[in-house]
Amino acid sequence: xxxxxxxxxxxxxxxxxxxxxxxxxxxxxxxxxxxxxxxxxxxxxxxxxxxxxxxxxxxxxxxxxxxxxxxxxxxxxxxxxxxxxxxxxxxxxxxxxxxxxxxxxxxxxxxxxxxxxxxxxxxxxxxxxxxxxxxxxxxxxxxxxxxxxxxxxxxxxxxxxxxxxxxxxxxxxxxxxxxxxxxxxxxxxxxxxxxxxxxxxxxxxxxxxxxxxxxxxxxxxxxxxxxxxxxxxxxxxxxxxxxxxxxxxxxxxxxxxxxxxxxxxxxxxxxxxxxxxxxxxxxxxxxxxxxxxxxxxxxxxxxxxxxxxxxxxxxxxxxxxxxxxxxxxxxxxxxxxxxxxxxxxxxxxxxxxxxxxxxxxxxxxxxxxxxxxxxxxxxxxxxxx
Amino acid sequence: xxxxxxxxxxxxxxxxxxxxxxxxxxxxxxxxxxxxxxxxxxxxxxxxxxxxxxxxxxxxxxxxxxxxxxxxxxxxxxxxxxxxxxxxxxxxxxxxxxxxxxxxxxxxxxxxxxxxxxxxxxxxxxxxxxxxxxxxxxxxxxxxxxxxxxxxxxxxxxxxxxxxxxxxxxxxxxxxxxxxxxxxxxxxxxxxxxxxxxxxxxxxxxxxxxxxxxxxxxxxxxxxxxxxxxxxxxxxxxxxxxxxxxxxxxxxxxxxxxxxxxxxxxxxxxxxxxxxxxxxxxxxxxxxxxxxxxxxxxxxxxxxxxxxxxxxxxxxxxxxxxxxxxxxxxxxxxxxxxxxxxxxxxxxxxxxxxxxxxxxxxxxxxxxxxxxxxxxxxxxxxxxx
Numbered sequence: 124x125x126x127x128x129x130x131x132x133x134x135x136x137x138x139x140x141x142x143x144x145x146x147x148x149x150x151x152x153x154x155x156x157x158x159x160x161x162x163x164x165x166x167x168x169x170x171x172x173x174x175x176x177x178x179x180x181x182x183x184x185x186x187x188x189x190x191x192x193x194x195x196x197x198x199x200x201x202x203x204x205x206x207x208x209x210x211x212x213x214x215x216x217x218x219x220x221x222x223x224x225x226x227x228x229x230x231x232x233x234x235x236x237x238x239x240x241x242x243x244x245x246x247x248x249x250x251x252x253x254x255x256x257x258x259x260x261x262x263x264x265x266x267x268x269x270x271x272x273x274x275x276x277x278x279x280x281x282x283x284x285x286x287x288x289x290x291x292x293x294x295x296x297x298x299x300x301x302x303x304x305x306x307x308x309x310x311x312x313x314x315x316x317x318x319x320x321x322x323x324x325x326x327x328x329x330x331x332x333x334x335x336x337x338x339x340x341x342x343x344x345x346x347x348x349x350x351x352x353x354x355x356x357x358x359x360x361x362x363x364x365x366x367x368x369x370x371x372x373x374x375x376x377x378x379x380x381x382x383x384x385x386x387x388x389x390x391x392x393x394x395x396x397x398x399x400x401x402x403x404x405x406x407x408x409x410x411x412x413x414x415x416x417x418x419x420x421x422x423x424x425x426x427x428x429x430x431x432x433x434x435x436x437x438x439x440x441x442x443x444x445x446x447x448x449x450x451x452x453x454x455x456x457x458x459x460x461x462x463x464x465x466x467x468x469x470x471x472x473x474x475x476x477x478x479x480x481x482x483x484x485x486x487x488x489x490x491x492x493x494x495x496x497x498x499x500x501x502x503x504x505x506x507x508x
Numbered sequence: 509x510x511x512x513x514x515x516x517x518x519x520x521x522x523x524x525x526x527x528x529x530x531x532x533x534x535x536x537x538x539x540x541x542x543x544x545x546x547x548x549x550x551x552x553x554x555x556x557x558x559x560x561x562x563x564x565x566x567x568x569x570x571x572x573x574x575x576x577x578x579x580x581x582x583x584x585x586x587x588x589x590x591x592x593x594x595x596x597x598x599x600x601x602x603x604x605x606x607x608x609x610x611x612x613x614x615x616x617x618x619x620x621x622x623x624x625x626x627x628x629x630x631x632x633x634x635x636x637x638x639x640x641x642x643x644x645x646x647x648x649x650x651x652x653x654x655x656x657x658x659x660x661x662x663x664x665x666x667x668x669x670x671x672x673x674x675x676x677x678x679x680x681x682x683x684x685x686x687x688x689x690x691x692x693x694x695x696x697x698x699x700x701x702x703x704x705x706x707x708x709x710x711x712x713x714x715x716x717x718x719x720x721x722x723x724x725x726x727x728x729x730x731x732x733x734x735x736x737x738x739x740x741x742x743x744x745x746x747x748x749x750x751x752x753x754x755x756x757x758x759x760x761x762x763x764x765x766x767x768x769x770x771x772x773x774x775x776x777x778x779x780x781x782x783x784x785x786x787x788x789x790x791x792x793x794x795x796x797x798x799x800x801x802x803x804x805x806x807x808x809x810x811x812x813x814x815x816x817x818x819x820x821x822x823x824x825x826x827x828x829x830x831x832x833x834x835x836x837x838x839x840x841x842x843x844x845x846x847x848x849x850x851x852x853x854x855x856x857x858x859x860x861x862x863x864x865x866x867x868x869x870x871x872x873x874x875x876x877x878x879x880x881x882x883x884x885x886x887x888x889x890x891x892x893x
Contacts, residue, residue: 449518
């Protein structure tokens with residue numbers, strides 16, 4: 124009988140760069156397994172603050188801060204891409220097991236390098252050009268209308284502009300850019316794959332995404348996805364190829380565009396737990412958070428298959444109002460079977476801020492959708508007077 | 509549409525007396541709902557320490573300590589019976605919502621009062637007599653062989669002796685005692701019921717229990733239970749009656765003896781989350797911890813029904829050896845679908861100490877049992893050299 128690395132796992136010291144909701148939810152399986160957890164975040168009111176063994180207030184984008192934070196950790200991981208890759212490199216040099224690695228982070232935190240990586244590895248993606256600043260965009264005026272993305276530091280849609288001409292770009296786009304062709308999107312799906320320290324890989328079932336066009340944020344996510352198996356298998360293969368070619372250890376969440384002419388194009392990917400996997404907590408045999416933990420600690424990967432159909436809805440700050448926040452859940456949602464509310468513990472709301480999410484599970488997707496629509500009317504964020 | 513008390517729940521301050529594994533697991537739904545949590549425990553290495561917003565090191569059996577701890581809490585609850593009832597009374601007087609109440613705690617922390625309560629409320633229980641000390645036991649020598657229980661401070665079987673004569677009682681039984689007839693036990697089951705601040709009640713499905721005779725601890729628990737529906741309904745009715753007559757708010761975990769002649773006898777009960785409900789985390793639509801939280805915060809109760817068959821096994825410290833502990837999980841358990849390991853984060857093991865548990869879920873109980881037997885061979889506690 125194989126003795127696995129769980130031997131001693133209960134004493135393992137795990138560092139997590141970033142203390143947002145993804146870090147908070149990653150701490151749940153760490154608690155179940157009894158790990159020692161240390162979280163780094165600049166916000167002393169970070170959602171993960173009170174779920175970890177040790178909280179360190181500091182900026183994970185600063186190499187020195189991250190290097191110091193990593194001291195004494197056996198394993199270091201991230202819940203956000205925007206961490207100092209130099210800090211991760213120094214942690215690697217000091218003997219900490221860093222998953223994903225500094226090299227993987229460097230790749231995925233730059234959407235230009237990411238696009239080039241897809242191109243170099245025969246992973247279909249929307250046609251693109253890399254350029255620099257507003258002048259660079261004007262030099263490619265012939266590619267417009269286009270989707271323009273900041274190569275770095277874009278997050279939750281804030282670094283993406285869909286414009287008809289370069290002149291419509293906002294001033295903060297005077298920076299390194301990816302200019303992408305607008306593609307004819309029929310469906311958007313996401314697939315989260317896990318790859319462990321031993322090279323084992325497993326893919327979660329695809330999820331369908333619908334976006335809030337105003338906030339440019341994922342609004343609703345659902346599983347299973349009813350699309351031709353050939354298309355889904357193709358996406359699966361591409362997600363696994365991306366993880367293997369990039370050498371990801373941990374999760375890689377890959378978003379796809381499926382076009383009306385049946386192309387499967389990678390949109391973008393992130394080497395960490397992802398909003399598109401929240402439903403896995405209740406709907407899959409293994410959650411994305413547990414799977415990430417298994418992958419980075421050298422455990423065998425868990426079964427990612429669905430136990431039930433699921434719909435996940437982000438709970439966003441109301442369009443009007445910012446200030447101290449509270450969650451309101453009216454009936455019939457308050458007593459609804461199969462409804463799971465996750466509130467991230469952010470004390471302050473602002474318009475469209477991700478304050479929480481809810482997942483509805485049911486035997487069929489139609490049932491889950493119907494219940495989610497009812498729940499959506501009952502769950503909201505209010506500003507405390 | 510009814511506006512429920514979830515309004516403002518995300519800002520609610522919940523105090524929990526006791527920071528053991530039950531407190532630790534109770535904190536998971538508190539995190540999901542974003543509550544402010546404060547935990548009191550004498551052990552500065554308590555399992556719940558790092559999952560709460562604020563940890564207070566102190567003895568919940570001291571009235572002053574508990575009174576001070578409760579200041580500023582909106583709701584106070586317990587994860588252990590052995591808390592100062594006087595402290596709870598003072599918290600009630602100060603306007604804190606204490607669930608379960610001081611009166612309920614006083615009742616259930618004394619097995620003599622408990623037995624009398626069952627007798628007074630037509631709740632069948634094994635014939636008994638209350639007496640005091642070894643001399644008292646000798647005065648009832650005619651009732652032996654008997655089950656003798658310390659009226660107070662017994663826990664995890666340490667306050668129960670099954671003896672043939674009073675002379676066999678250990679010295680620490682020179683205290684207030686319950687002397688019970690040994691009954692002809694065919695099955696042991698437990699039913700956890702929830703009763704909310706509004707009086708709503710719901711019962712979890714019965715679970716079957718098998719005991720480790722050496723440790724006198726629940727060893728394996730399983731659901732569903734295949735016994736005649738009439739017997740199970742009777743137990744259900746008795747559990748609900750006990751909760752209502754006692755005025756419990758929160759959970760009441762009721763253990764039953766089912767005799768060969770089809771009597772349904774209450775053994776004992778605890779007004780808190782219970783070892784016999786661990787499996788509800790993965791196997792029921794609502795966990796016992798979420799149900800307790802709903803009950804004490806005035807939320808509608810959730811659906812307690814089973815989603816799958818389940819077997820729960822306590823992970824105990826090995827019979828030999830005490831010291832710094834680690835968990836070992838060998839294959840095939842490490843990658844088993846439907847196996848959920850919970851390690852409580854206790855840094856030190858000792859023989860038979862509850863260090864964690866695992867739950868196996870499966871479509872059928874036979875399948876869950878088979879997997880649990882495999883898992884049992886693969887999961888163990890070791891002393892770190």
